[in-house]
Amino acid sequence: MADYKYTPADFKSDQEVRWCPGCGDHAILNAVQRALPEIADATDTPHNKFTFISGIGCSSRFIYYMKTFGFHTIHGRANAVATGVKTANPDLSVWVATGDGDSLAIGGNHFIHAIRRNVDLNVILFNNEIYGLTKGQYSPTSKLGKITKTSPYGTVEKPFNPGELVIGAKGTFFARSIDMEVMLTKECLVAGAKHKGMSVTEVLQNCVIFNDKTHAAFAADKATREENTITLRHGEKMLFGKARNRGLVFENMKLKVVTVGEEGYTLDDVLTHDAHERDTTLHTMLAAMKYPDYPVALGVIRCVEDDAVYDRAVERQVEEVKAASKIRCVDDLLRSGSTWEIK
């Protein structure tokens, strides 16, 4: 690594940021620009290797604000384009900026297949539970009954929980943050970048114009977040609340919220977070926790190293086959198999 230490300014482009005032995207951009210098250091990645790919939607304008290589593609296809970029050049640090409409609706297929292949991409999934750029239609993460322009009487379809989708597709990394929690977002992104394989960091993001306060019930302010979310860290007890006396226990095949010192529960009963557990059961349960029955899980929920990382596996196979093959150039290829000579 060069002696030079990058700063967030090294990743800011000269383009004027055009998201609405108060949009959660500003905070996410801030978190990413703060995370990259740390990632560059930790993963020995020079500036010229960072590449951001996006689809369509407010979130996808992201790439224009980053002073990195960037490709603003078409609706839903960011994960597919990014798969091509990363497979072509595994040395790049490839990031996907995408939203709930982009990756979970029109691009749902590419999203789950990129996860299944475990391509070493870092996906930042902006989840505001609405279509913002088209001005307020419900998305695949909108709550059941949500009234929007295309659901004037309320939706009659249940939402996806992105965490369940990622872990259900055997994703190796899933983290969740809230737009206002810049330091936590940064922490998740750094962890995701260090992870070998696909990382998905869902950021619960507020759309001030079309879906204001959609996450407010548990995320409105610091005090609310403290009581109604739980930040998971590998190896730490699953505790939350201002007094850090509430915790999660596993009882009757379910997670249960208890207060330490009440009803006979002690600190020993509280689960310790193991983000590295391969089994998906508990991670799925944690990702699925919904307010108000549970605190909403934040932080790195799942981080499992797996040797089968697509882009590296392709590269490795190329090297192995090259080493074993008699065909070393096109002239060899054209003359392989049955040929005959006319003299």
Add this chain to the structure above:
Amino acid sequence: MNNANSLDLQDVVIRFSGDSGDGMQLTGTLFSDTSALLGNGISTFPDYPAEIRAPQGTVAGVSGFQVHIGSRRVNNPGDYCDVLVAMNPAALKANSKWLKPGATVIIDGDSITEEHLRRAGFETTDPIAELGLEDYNIVVPDITTLTRAALEGSGLDNKSTVKCKNMFALGICFYLYNRPFDHARAYLDSKFAKKNPAVAEANKRVIDAGYDYAANTHQFANTYTVAPAPLAKGVYRSISGNVATAWGFCAASEKSGRPLFCGSYPITPATVILEELAKRRDLGVKTVQAEDEIAGICTAIGAAFAGNLAVTTTSGPGLSLKSEALGLAVMAELPLVAVDVQRGGPSTGLPTKTEQSDLQQALYGRNGECPMVVLAASSPSDCFHYAFEAARIAMEHMTPVILLTDGFIANGSEPWRIPSMSEYPEIHPPVVDEAPEGGYMPYARNEKLARGWAFPGKVGLEHRVGGLEKHSLRGCISHDPANHQLMVDTRAAKVARVADDIPELKLFGETSGDLLVVGWGGTKGHLLSAVEQLQDEGKRISLAHFNYINPLPKGVEKALSGFKRIVVCELNEGQFASYLRQQFQQFDYGQYNKCEGQPFTVVELKEKFNSLL
């Protein structure tokens, strides 16, 4: 192999047909490769059903493989056959219309049962009479019984025994046309040697049995010899259009120094290109079998952005799915080749049959003013050349290119004089390695109007591109009206300028005359045969055959003006004719069109041309 009653022939067409599980494709291929090794001109045409195993014994389930061998260059797989091998009544029924007068029909006598006749839809117990084939040379060996007899004591179970019967038919044809066994034997040995040597032995024994049957029973009055064709000196191989396409990309990758990437989704009849490229890890080729057609092209676009020679391969319905992404490649001005191996459409259409009906989709099937280079290959072996050309133009002009082939040339094969890669030019993509003074402008252009290709990882060249309209130099988003007009004009001019970089149109025949036949793509073999035969008869007819569709090569207007009449022949309802009408409105274009899922026949073409002469 000398036979006292051997007669010399210039041309022979044999059609092998049977149930789709009867091994007719293999039988035909072994006969064709054997003949290629003898130095004959060859052209083949597999004609198979969309179903892997359609109901046994039905006409729908008939699989055919036609091979045309000649003592001269062979341009096409032949319209009508001299010999029809029919492994059951359904195969006879499906193919009897393709018999030349007086042709030989070899049908498995064991298959002429009430059950088979019923399944094939015969109303009587005499299929020969019912089809009116009494005047043909009908040979009815009990192939199944004779195969069983030949394999008595071989220890093979009944199923494996019966599976060898296609080799009996091959043995008969080897006798009839004085072919040596070496290639077939060697093939069987290599195919089964490890897994099951007994099966290899059995197949070889059945070839002998078929040969001996034909030699001993005097059912065939004569045998025939087709002398080697006077082909140019060199090393030859047999090659199909799909394999040639894959290899052409490998060649372009080598000549440009850009690694080859293929993102594709399996689709008939294009899949073999992906399969072949997947084998080529040895040449550093990376393939992604994507989750769908859209991901196929999008992974390829990503790879192009990252600096690879990127291709995606598909057929008509898949090209429809790729339309939006093609527009992105136009807007981002990235090199990309999309291969469309055309099949009968619309919708799922006729997956295993050939057609040329995607031309206008290739030219126009996108939103916005979205010009793209379109090329078409015209024979199995020239798919190599046009794949190379498509990749060269894509990279040197920084534009997506659509390469059209079709089911006929993709699956067909012919002998190919193997070129040396030293005969092919280097490819020079406008790769940018360092920022010029004043900073890198992603949309600054060279004399070809190609923008620079600065891929991620290059120091100091960080930039953003995308599908939104671009500022004409900086590449950032611009909604400025004048800029949009400029960019629309520039993208069109960039594609038009490719005309400076491709060969001028050359006619087959004189530059003036009574009739100019116009064709494009995979119909060349048939059109050329028909035109040459009429030229031999003294007719004033020439052929203008197009491989470069957009832009058109130079010299088209001049070529069209030299003839009294023009007839545009295509396997669609007139898409290229409309295109020419739009570009050169002063001419009167006649049309000859066909949408039957089959290639033209030389006979029907000559008939049409004669009516215009």
